[in-house]
Amino acid sequence: MDALLLQFINGLDKGSAYALIALGLTLIFGTLGVVNFAHGALFMLGAFCAVTFSKILSIAQITIDPTKTDFLGNPLKVKTPYIEVWFGDFGTALLDWSVPLSIAMAIPVMILIGITMERGLIKHFYNRPHADQILVTFGLAIVIQEIIKAFFGANPIPQAAPQAFFGSMDIGVMIGFAQDTIIYPYWRLIYFAFSVSIIAGVFAFLRFTTFGMVVRAGMADRETVGLLGINIDRRFTIMFGVAAAVAGLAGVMYTPINPPNYQMGMDFLVLSFVVVVVGGMGSLPGAVLAGFLLGVLESFASMPEIKNFFAGVGLPAIDQIIIYLVAVIVLLVRPRGLLGKAGIMED
Amino acid sequence: MAKYNDKRTLLIFAIIVLLAPVLLAPTGAAYPDLMQRFAIYGIFAIGFNILFGLTGYLSFGHAAFLGVGSYAAVWMFKLLTMNIIPALILAVVMAGIFSLIIGYISLRRSGIYFSILTLAFAQMSYNMAYSVLTPLTNGETGLQLRLDDPRILDAAPPEGTLPSTNFFGLEMKEVFWNPTFLGYELQFNYGFYVSALLLILSFYIAMRIFRSPFGMMLRAIKTNQTRLNYTGISSRPYTLAAFVISGMFAGLAGGLLATMDPLAGAERMQWTVGGEVVLMVVLGGLGTLTGPILGAVFIKYLENILSKINEVVLQGWFAFLPGWTEGFVVAIVYPFVGKGWHLTLGALFMIVVIFLPGGLVDGSKRIGKLFRRIAKREA
Numbered sequence: 001m002d003a004l005l006l007q008f009i010n011g012l013d014k015g016s017a018y019a020l021i022a023l024g025l026t027l028i029f030g031t032l033g034v035v036n037f038a039h040g041a042l043f044m045l046g047a048f049c050a051v052t053f054s055k056i057l058s059i060a061q062i063t064i065d066p067t068k069t070d071f072l073g074n075p076l077k078v079k080t081p082y083i084e085v086w087f088g089d090f091g092t093a094l095l096d097w098s099v100p101l102s103i104a105m106a107i108p109v110m111i112l113i114g115i116t117m118e119r120g121l122i123k124h125f126y127n128r129p130h131a132d133q134i135l136v137t138f139g140l141a142i143v144i145q146e147i148i149k150a151f152f153g154a155n156p157i158p159q160a161a162p163q164a165f166f167g168s169m170d171i172g173v174m175i176g177f178a179q180d181t182i183i184y185p186y187w188r189l190i191y192f193a194f195s196v197s198i199i200a201g202v203f204a205f206l207r208f209t210t211f212g213m214v215v216r217a218g219m220a221d222r223e224t225v226g227l228l229g230i231n232i233d234r235r236f237t238i239m240f241g242v243a244a245a246v247a248g249l250a251g252v253m254y255t256p257i258n259p260p261n262y263q264m265g266m267d268f269l270v271l272s273f274v275v276v277v278v279g280g281m282g283s284l285p286g287a288v289l290a291g292f293l294l295g296v297l298e299s300f301a302s303m304p305e306i307k308n309f310f311a312g313v314g315l316p317a318i319d320q321i322i323i324y325l326v327a328v329i330v331l332l333v334r335p336r337g338l339l340g341k342a343g344i345m346e347d
Numbered sequence: 348m349a350k351y352n353d354k355r356t357l358l359i360f361a362i363i364v365l366l367a368p369v370l371l372a373p374t375g376a377a378y379p380d381l382m383q384r385f386a387i388y389g390i391f392a393i394g395f396n397i398l399f400g401l402t403g404y405l406s407f408g409h410a411a412f413l414g415v416g417s418y419a420a421v422w423m424f425k426l427l428t429m430n431i432i433p434a435l436i437l438a439v440v441m442a443g444i445f446s447l448i449i450g451y452i453s454l455r456r457s458g459i460y461f462s463i464l465t466l467a468f469a470q471m472s473y474n475m476a477y478s479v480l481t482p483l484t485n486g487e488t489g490l491q492l493r494l495d496d497p498r499i500l501d502a503a504p505p506e507g508t509l510p511s512t513n514f515f516g517l518e519m520k521e522v523f524w525n526p527t528f529l530g531y532e533l534q535f536n537y538g539f540y541v542s543a544l545l546l547i548l549s550f551y552i553a554m555r556i557f558r559s560p561f562g563m564m565l566r567a568i569k570t571n572q573t574r575l576n577y578t579g580i581s582s583r584p585y586t587l588a589a590f591v592i593s594g595m596f597a598g599l600a601g602g603l604l605a606t607m608d609p610l611a612g613a614e615r616m617q618w619t620v621g622g623e624v625v626l627m628v629v630l631g632g633l634g635t636l637t638g639p640i641l642g643a644v645f646i647k648y649l650e651n652i653l654s655k656i657n658e659v660v661l662q663g664w665f666a667f668l669p670g671w672t673e674g675f676v677v678a679i680v681y682p683f684v685g686k687g688w689h690l691t692l693g694a695l696f697m698i699v700v701i702f703l704p705g706g707l708v709d710g711s712k713r714i715g716k717l718f719r720r721i722a723k724r725e726a
Binding site: 035121124128129130131132134135136138139140141142143145146147149150154266270273274277281320321323324325327328331332335 | 403405452455456458459460462463464466467468470471474475477478479618619622625629682686687689690692693694696697700701704
């Protein structure tokens with residue numbers, strides 16, 4: 001039982017990332033009808049927002065400490081970030097909290113990138129076949145990826161979570177299991193809570209604001225909303241920005257879990273497409289549900305007992321292929337996905 | 348109905364391909380290894396075009412068939428003989444079987460769902476090649492020849508050496524003629540000519556398919572599948588046939604890659620490889636006969652040229668510029684070459700998709716028309 005529970009919460013953090021990316025993908029697809037292959041690149045850009053932010057914060061002045069020497073006998077150069085020079089302890093704390101703080105930078109940057117992308121490129125592809133949309137966003141993903149590689153290099157750049165969140169929490173003890181059976185790193189817990197609140201925020205935004213209502217109306221019947229004299233295109237553009245920001249934030253907060261490199265977007269992209277398809281193309285709750293579901297399933301499949309069971313029936317290494325297998329089965333048995341409506345993108 | 352002069356096209360194509368070692372000499376691409384890659388990826392792209400170009404089904408999973416072909420060929424080299432014929436046959440057959448299975452499942456859906464299903468299958472095969480199938484694929488190291496392989500049909504090679512691939516005794520790597528022509532040193536090797544002949548054969552098959560009633564049906568699927576279904580025709584057998592044919596072409600290409608270098612790795616199955624063949628076909632010209640080959644040659648040539656350029660070379664090029672402008676231009680151009688050549692590829696690809704959906708073939712046609720119009724106006 002405790003082992004099952006452990007696997008369940010282990011799947012949650014990856015599931016959160018899938019859910020956030022899939023949510024953004026579905027937002028774009030549901031509003032603009034565009035299949036965005038560059039969405040993984042947006043996730044990656046978010047992660048590099050965090051990297052850039054902490055790089056800016058840690059720009060350092062170099063002072064020479066005359067009392068000490070380095071191993072070559074030269075006077076020791078000491079690097080102190082300017083932010084520490086100016087603000088003292090507060091500056092040190094700022095540096096420590098650079099990952100969560102970079103959210104403040106990531107939101108405007110990502111919204112701007114999203115809107116630029118939509119206005120500059122994707123706008124021109126509404127009337128072209130889906131294959132063309134896939135191809136041009138695929139090209140864009142390559143370009144973004146290579147630009148990041150040119151600036152930051154090909155190696156992963158580790159980012160640390162704030163020191164307050166180092167270590168793990170013993171959840172098992174709280175709910176009556178023995179000690180050390182269910183332990184879970186704090187940061188992953190934060191990541192899960194963070195993504196749940198983002199998802200809730202997006203849903204509340206769509207549900208309870210006038211803007212959200214108009215957007216939902218536009219998703220249902222774009223033409224009529226346009227005929228009512230509402231500038232629906234502008235709102236959809238803004239939604240593209242929001243979707244980009246959601247993907248970006250997923251990337252920002254993921255950096256302490258997995259050091260960002262320029263290819264991380266592509267890895268997540270393939271999986272989040274699978275998530276969107278399993279959840280049902282164009283269904284926001286479906287995307288979220290399928291994201292968590294697949295994350296947890298993947299985690300369960302990596303349990304030794306389950307692995308051995310599937311190896312016994314002729315499917316070894318189930319943890320490697322479970323997501324794809326589920327996708328194939330869902331698409332064949334229930335082509336519209338778990339919560340999808342019939343008739344979307346059938347041709 | 349436009350009249351095609353197919354015999355002439357085929358003849359010109361064959362002559363160009365067979366004379367490639369001479370024709371490519373001034374471009375610096377005339378060494379056997381690269382030319383062989385041109386031909387192999389040309390075959391891959393021709394096959395892919397039969398699926399994507401004619402039926403409009405965009406598959407991201409063709410890398411899996413390329414990989415299967417490579418593995419099958421290397422196993423033939425290990426078990427049976429170093430002669431390439433059984434290896435290529437097995438590669439094509441295995442890829443055909445694989446594509447039949449994957450195609451049968453994926454083609455139950457169309458549009459974006461089909462793309463994602465093929466993507467999922469490719470990723471699944473890639474993961475399996477790395478993990479479960481290690482006895483068959485040798486995991487991360489990749490499948491390679493070993494000294495103690497049985498090779499039951501071959502005579503034992505000299506002690507302690509690995510045999511090389513051959514075509515009834517003609518070694519694939521061997522350069523059989525090495526003349527000097529107009530100051531260029533030319534290299535003619537067997538490996539290229541085997542690939543070249545297969546490329547011409549593939550081109551011929553593609554041409555026949557394009558002109559056949561079957562090809563017409565595939566085009567009908569692309570144009571309006573619903574209407575086709577309403578006329579009482581099931582499109583599934585046609586799309587499946589196109590899928591299997593293109594999978595077999597991919598298998599042939601994979602087998603040929605293994606004849607160049609008898610080594611097969613899982614990275615050949617990664618979906619980015621499948622993405623690359625999409626780039627080739629679209630860049631060259633979707634649904635055209637020569638486009639895919641053009642695209643394949645273009646991309647492989649670009650890869651070869653651009654990835655070699657480094658900062659020193661660039662500084663040499665722009666040395667004529669005065670003062671700081673030289674450093675500025677070098678700094679701008681540098682990310683696009685060398686290790687960053689994918690950036691050029693991605694940008695180029697976007698430009699083609701945005702402004703020239705017909706690809707290079709369409710572009711050259713448009714330029715030709717423009718010149719003709721200018722000529723007419725002056726006359």
